[in-house]
Amino acid sequence: MALPKKALQIRLPPLPSIKDVIRLYKLRALKELSQNFLMEPRLIDKIVRAAGHIQDNVVCEVGPGPGGITRSIIQQAPRKLILVEKDKRFIPTLELLADACKDKVDVDIISGDILKTDVSHFFPADVKRDWTDSPPPINLIGNLPFSISTILIIRWLELISKQEGPWAFGRTRMTLTFQKEVAERMAAPMLDKQRCRLSVMCQNWCKVNYKFDISGKAFLPKPDVDVGVVTLTPLKEPIIKLPFKMVEKVLRQIFSMRQKYSIRGAQTLFPKDVCEEMALRMYNMAEIDPVTKSFQLANTEFSRLCHAYHEIIQKYPEFEHYDYRAPKNKSSEEANM
Numbered sequence: 055m056a057l058p059k060k061a062l063q064i065r066l067p068p069l070p071s072i073k074d075v076i077r078l079y080k081l082r083a084l085k086e087l088s089q090n091f092l093m094e095p096r097l098i099d100k101i102v103r104a105a106g107h108i109q110d111n112v113v114c115e116v117g118p119g120p121g122g123i124t125r126s127i128i129q130q131a132p133r134k135l136i137l138v139e140k141d142k143r144f145i146p147t148l149e150l151l152a153d154a155c156k157d158k159v160d161v162d163i164i165s166g167d168i169l170k171t172d173v174s175h176f177f178p179a180d181v182k183r184d185w186t187d188s189p190p191p192i193n194l195i196g197n198l199p200f201s202i203s204t205i206l207i208i209r210w211l212e213l214i215s216k217q218e219g220p221w222a223f224g225r226t227r228m229t230l231t232f233q234k235e236v237a238e239r240m241a242a243p244m245l246d247k248q249r250c251r252l253s254v255m256c257q258n259w260c261k262v263n264y265k266f267d268i269s270g271k272a273f274l275p276k277p278d279v280d281v282g283v284v285t286l287t288p289l290k291e292p293i294i295k296l297p298f299k300m301v302e303k304v305l306r307q308i309f310s311m312r313q314k315y316s317i318r319g320a321q322t323l324f325p326k327d328v329c330e331e332m333a334l335r336m337y338n339m340a341e342i343d344p345v346t347k348s349f350q351l352a353n354t355e356f357s358r359l360c361h362a363y364h365e366i367i368q369k370y371p372e373f374e375h376y377d378y379r380a381p382k383n384k385s386s387e388e389a390n391m
């Protein structure tokens with residue numbers, strides 16, 4: 055029987071503390087880049103531990119900033135570390151770190167925006183796995199800037215749905231921080247008061263694990279809210295096996311009237327003069343009680359509703375691009391014109 059691999063720890067040479075790095079390099083936190091630095095090594099290590107075994111893996115860290123999490127990742131001896139940081143002021147400190155471990159870890163520093171960077175260009179070809187295999191030895195880790203965290207996860211879910219970017223290499227896992235409320239929404243099960251479109255979207259393509267909270271007090275400067283640490287592992291098969299954009303649209307509309315019955319939201323998928331009839335048809339086809347609120351629906355019930363919508367637009371393709379917010383889209387006749 056193979057013995058479990060002994061955890062290798064890389065010992066970094068003595069380095070100034072993160073507090074001193076911030077002071078020495080005069081790295082005043084910028085609000086526009088949602089810079090809240092995590093100062094406590096114990097919590098930093100806890101985030102990295104939440105990613106599981108990362109020794110010999112390819113790790114990509116989003117927004118390393120002054121490098122607190124980066125140091126903890128390096129100590130776990132990854133094979134390769136890719137750092138994506140938008141704020142150029144941090145690059146010299148990250149270069150110092152890369153230099154301190156250059157014989158042991160291959161570090162790539164990308165001075166750029168994670169929303170515009172395909173980090174998979176930096177992955178070695180041999181870490182690729184089939185989608186149905188265990189996840190590849192790749193981890194995406196980040197104490198994400200609040201300003202982009204929801205946009206980023208939605209964008210990544212779309213890439214997961216298409217098995218593109220980091221997910222062209224298999225079911226790449228993520229360990230990420232979000233505002234506590236956003237993290238709670240991502241993991242919220244049916245009937246939870248936080249249940250929303252983001253919950254169903256995340257759970258449709260990933261297994262979402264809410265790991266733990268971090269008090270806002272642990273950050274410098276202190277944000278107004280606490281933080282939740284979440285891990286996401288792409289599912290072998292999504293629950294709703296339909297294109298991302300269609301699922302996103304149906305869920306957005308169904309959740310658009312939270313206080314009312316969900317069918318009222320579904321009505322906005324169709325032109326005004328047929329909306330009641332079409333939404334009822336959709337609910338009947340899906341065998342869902344129209345007197346149900348959106349947070350009361352299970353992921354499998356959303357799947358049936360999305361498939362019913364898909365079937366309806368196969369029959370009435372003119373409804374596919376209907377957008378109830380567009381002033382011209384008032385009736386099916388206009389939609390037909």
Ligand SMILES: C[S@@+](CC[C@H](N)C(=O)[O-])C[C@H]1O[C@@H](n2cnc3c(N)ncnc32)[C@H](O)[C@@H]1O
Nearest residue numbers: 090091092117118119139140141167168197199
């Ligand atoms: C919440 S701070 C975390 C800093 C550090 N990792 C820590 O935990 O102390 C977010 C970091 O993301 C960076 N950042 C903000 N927007 C970014 C973007 N679009 N792409 C890459 N990095 C970004 C910020 O400059 C900052 O360093």
